[in-house]
Amino acid sequence: xxxxxxxxxxxLPLVGILIIAVGALTIGPVLMLVIxxxxxxxxxxxTFTIDKYVAAYTDPTLPKxxxxxxxxxxxxxxxxxxxxxxxxxLSVRTDIPFSGLFRILPVVPMMIPHVLFAAAWITLLxxxxxxxxxxxxxxxxxxxxxxxxxxLGGMIFLEGMLDLPVTYLVISPAMYSFDTTLEEASRVxxxxxxxxxxxxxxxxxxxxxxxxxxxxxxRTLAAFAIPSMVGMPGRIHILTTHIYRIISVGWxxxxxxxxxxxxxxxxxxxxxxxxxxxxxSEGSQFVTVTGxxxxxxxxxxxxxxxxxxxxxxxxxxxxxxxPLATLIYMSFLPYSMVPSARAFSMMNMRNWHAVLRNSxxxxxxxxxxxxxxxxxxxxxxxxxxxxxxxxxxxxxGSALLESLSFLSFSFPGMIIGVGFMWxxxxxxxxxxxxxxxxxxxxxxxxxGVRPLRSAFMQIDxxxxxxxxxxxxxxxRALKDIIVPLLAPGVVSAWILMACMFIxxxxxxxxLSRPGTEVLTVEIMKLANxxxxxxxxxxxxxxxxxxxxxxxxxxxxxxPLSHSEQ
Amino acid sequence: xxxxxxxxNLVKTFASKDETVTALxxxxxxxxxNKILTLLGPSGCGKTTLLRCIAGLESPxxxxxxxxxxxxWSKEKGISLPPExxxxxxxxxxxxxxxxxxxxxNVAYPLEIRKTPKQEIRERVRKVLELxxxxxxxxxxxxxxxxxxxxxxxxxxxxxxxxxxxxxxxxLSNLDAKLRESTRQxxxxxxxxxxxxxxxxxxxxxxxxxxxxxxxxxxxxxIVEQGTPQDIYLRSNNPFVVDFIGRANFLDATIKGYKDxxxxxxxxxxxxxxxxxxxxxxxxxxVTIYTRPESFEVAPPSSVPLENEFEGTxxxxxxxGEAHEAEILVGGARILAKLKFHIPLKKGDKVRLHVDREWxxxxxxxxxx
Numbered sequence: 001x002x003x004x005x006x007x008x009x010x011x012l013p014l015v016g017i018l019i020i021a022v023g024a025l026t027i028g029p030v031l032m033l034v035i036x037x038x039x040x041x042x043x044x045x046x047t048f049t050i051d052k053y054v055a056a057y058t059d060p061t062l063p064k065x066x067x068x069x070x071x072x073x074x075x076x077x078x079x080x081x082x083x084x085x086x087x088x089x090l091s092v093r094t095d096i097p098f099s100g101l102f103r104i105l106p107v108v109p110m111m112i113p114h115v116l117f118a119a120a121w122i123t124l125l126x127x128x129x130x131x132x133x134x135x136x137x138x139x140x141x142x143x144x145x146x147x148x149x150x151x152l153g154g155m156i157f158l159e160g161m162l163d164l165p166v167t168y169l170v171i172s173p174a175m176y177s178f179d180t181t182l183e184e185a186s187r188v189x190x191x192x193x194x195x196x197x198x199x200x201x202x203x204x205x206x207x208x209x210x211x212x213x214x215x216x217x218x219r220t221l222a223a224f225a226i227p228s229m230v231g232m233p234g235r236i237h238i239l240t241t242h243i244y245r246i247i248s249v250g251w252x253x254x255x256x257x258x259x260x261x262x263x264x265x266x267x268x269x270x271x272x273x274x275x276x277x278x279x280x281s282e283g284s285q286f287v288t289v290t291g292x293x294x295x296x297x298x299x300x301x302x303x304x305x306x307x308x309x310x311x312x313x314x315x316x317x318x319x320x321x322x323p324l325a326t327l328i329y330m331s332f333l334p335y336s337m338v339p340s341a342r343a344f345s346m347m348n349m350r351n352w353h354a355v356l357r358n359s360x361x362x363x364x365x366x367x368x369x370x371x372x373x374x375x376x377x378x379x380x381x382x383x384x385x386x387x388x389x390x391x392x393x394x395x396x397g398s399a400l401l402e403s404l405s406f407l408s409f410s411f412p413g414m415i416i417g418v419g420f421m422w423x424x425x426x427x428x429x430x431x432x433x434x435x436x437x438x439x440x441x442x443x444x445x446x447x448g449v450r451p452l453r454s455a456f457m458q459i460d461x462x463x464x465x466x467x468x469x470x471x472x473x474x475x476r477a478l479k480d481i482i483v484p485l486l487a488p489g490v491v492s493a494w495i496l497m498a499c500m501f502i503x504x505x506x507x508x509x510x511l512s513r514p515g516t517e518v519l520t521v522e523i524m525k526l527a528n529x530x531x532x533x534x535x536x537x538x539x540x541x542x543x544x545x546x547x548x549x550x551x552x553x554x555x556x557x558x559p560l561s562h563s564e565q
Numbered sequence: 566x567x568x569x570x571x572x573x574n575l576v577k578t579f580a581s582k583d584e585t586v587t588a589l590x591x592x593x594x595x596x597x598x599n600k601i602l603t604l605l606g607p608s609g610c611g612k613t614t615l616l617r618c619i620a621g622l623e624s625p626x627x628x629x630x631x632x633x634x635x636x637x638w639s640k641e642k643g644i645s646l647p648p649e650x651x652x653x654x655x656x657x658x659x660x661x662x663x664x665x666x667x668x669x670x671n672v673a674y675p676l677e678i679r680k681t682p683k684q685e686i687r688e689r690v691r692k693v694l695e696l697x698x699x700x701x702x703x704x705x706x707x708x709x710x711x712x713x714x715x716x717x718x719x720x721x722x723x724x725x726x727x728x729x730x731x732x733x734x735x736x737l738s739n740l741d742a743k744l745r746e747s748t749r750q751x752x753x754x755x756x757x758x759x760x761x762x763x764x765x766x767x768x769x770x771x772x773x774x775x776x777x778x779x780x781x782x783x784x785x786x787x788i789v790e791q792g793t794p795q796d797i798y799l800r801s802n803n804p805f806v807v808d809f810i811g812r813a814n815f816l817d818a819t820i821k822g823y824k825d826x827x828x829x830x831x832x833x834x835x836x837x838x839x840x841x842x843x844x845x846x847x848x849x850x851x852v853t854i855y856t857r858p859e860s861f862e863v864a865p866p867s868s869v870p871l872e873n874e875f876e877g878t879x880x881x882x883x884x885x886g887e888a889h890e891a892e893i894l895v896g897g898a899r900i901l902a903k904l905k906f907h908i909p910l911k912k913g914d915k916v917r918l919h920v921d922r923e924w925x926x927x928x929x930x931x932x933x934x
Contacts, residue, residue: 185661189675
């Protein structure tokens, strides 16, 4: 450690500055949320009152809202855990055809913003003129469409599918690392396949399934796009939309009451995140010594092989193909109608023109692109410092920093948006694009820190040390060794963040003001006005932007990967 | 011979991306009851595949397997018993200890499946844990044990239901060298004491030699030789086996005549020597003879020359603790000899060596190493 002596002197203030910055971005809004909930109003911070709590918790509609929240959250979490478990099992453990493909498919829906997913399914399944409903009505001569997307069932269906990438990514490593000799040992001991599943396989995977389920609950508890676009028209409110109505409906938005309610959602999320962390570490205790050399064959599906394959393909169509095709189709139509010769003859570019000539939407486009690029850059720079300190500096300060940067992972965007509202109101950032920028970075910091942290951990200390031994200075070693090795990780973290910011909704919906409009909020407004064609056109532009980001970054990555070798 | 486990004409292939690999090529094997048979061979020789076919974890293509006289798999008869109905116990390379169960839970599992009464389960688990020296560990989570202890839990679990045969799949390969040696000894003691039929897979020759009653050497999906450890190590005529097990000096030789039915006089780099050889080789036949490095002895300086004595020059010397490993140049050939450590030797010394005719053997001609 003597070589590093000079650096530790540099490092100490760095840790301090980072703790203050990250603390301000994560604890700050929470603290202000608490203060705000006890304040008389957004203009009168600090004038103590408990009126807001009384008003928030005596609201006669609250019990119904809570009931809906529980059903929606548990339902969608269950659905997405089952979907994720199914996809993970089939792709990792079985001989399903194209299993390599199935390892990519479940994560593809990440590319589709939730608002657009909702919009597509609404145009397909709304009870009055949903295209699929119209089609089925004509087909079977029904008096009304068989499906109503504006229902709890519809919300659970959509949200469950949207959380599939997350549940899949959490559960598939557990399937990968599952030691199949544990099952074989049970068979050899005299147990049947089913008995083995019940006594060995499922108990060992239980922590992983529970962790996945917990994470899915955290996600659905914070969900806003589906509840607002699908739930609100059907008058089905859950906590996030209930809070949204408090700050968006009526003459004077009541941020105090919103804060008072938001705190219970926040508290629940924090508890769940710690439960999740506990479950993940419990799951890793089940990792045993694994045999070398022999790789057991996969589970043979036999006759179920192709039916299951088709089931997966159908699910994938539900997730990606159908929504995308619907959006493209809708963007050229004046109003929604079932595909027919007449429909195709009526296609035109009016929706696209309307969107691109709308000065508010053009401004929203510019704002979103700015927030995405500037936010991702700022976020990644901050994450780099945090990740470096967390991995390379072992001290109480760095442990605190790690907890801080992980904490906001649990924060529901909508609630933390209200927190940032209180946090920013007395600052010059209030109602500016810079305010949004700060809120974005604060809310999504864990998504930058986590991948970079693992990138740093993969760089063995000795690589840096050997450069020093062979005569490189600290900075030279940083430039020659650390940066080239880290670059691919940084680029992918940057893309991830930039894509998240392009489609950011739940924080923006609270903080966006005239002048600081962003894409998703404008899409939501268009949807509220029933302009589905314009929603589709703007949505495709949005998907095009994210795709362009990924493409540009992957072009950038080619020279970077050369320097790696 | 009807053995405990008998395998007839077993064929197993694996289909990989664009080729079919034959893992077992018409294997026939019979294991003696109450003895330990080891399947030994380099990696990829098919030993683990054979074991897994016997266990029922792998399905062969053709042939027949029976355990304790009962056919458990037969292509012809259309019989295919699942692993749970073959009455076997198995110790896996990774031990496969269930991490969510205690030591007791792991060991009691085979008995619970057999619906053994609770009281009896407790008694039998206690006994078997005593045997493997894990008494008092019943309520520990199995994964909280050390590697060696986990290994013994796996053994207890395999023993508890008194299976007809226990299968071992490289059970010691996850232990460190020191522990491996002591566990090897323990395992050998357990198995001989209980007089259990066992099939043991390993790629470690020393492990195979010390633990087994019988060894079957496998190569490329075929059993090339079977016999007692002594047969295999000292009396094999198979060039692959000789080369695979331990070290050997190979020398080109020509048959000059026969001393008796089993011993021929050959001329080679060591001079004319007597070695054990197949009886039907004609005079002038070219053969390869081999000697083990440890079969050489230094002849007393002033004694009458013995049979098979020759003189050479020490060209390099390695002190390996328990012995000198000397490279000796004789008649243009270099041979490796392990000589007793107390004999003073240095590079360049002339040395007279002697090798017993039994430890100097001609390989069967026509087989390649």
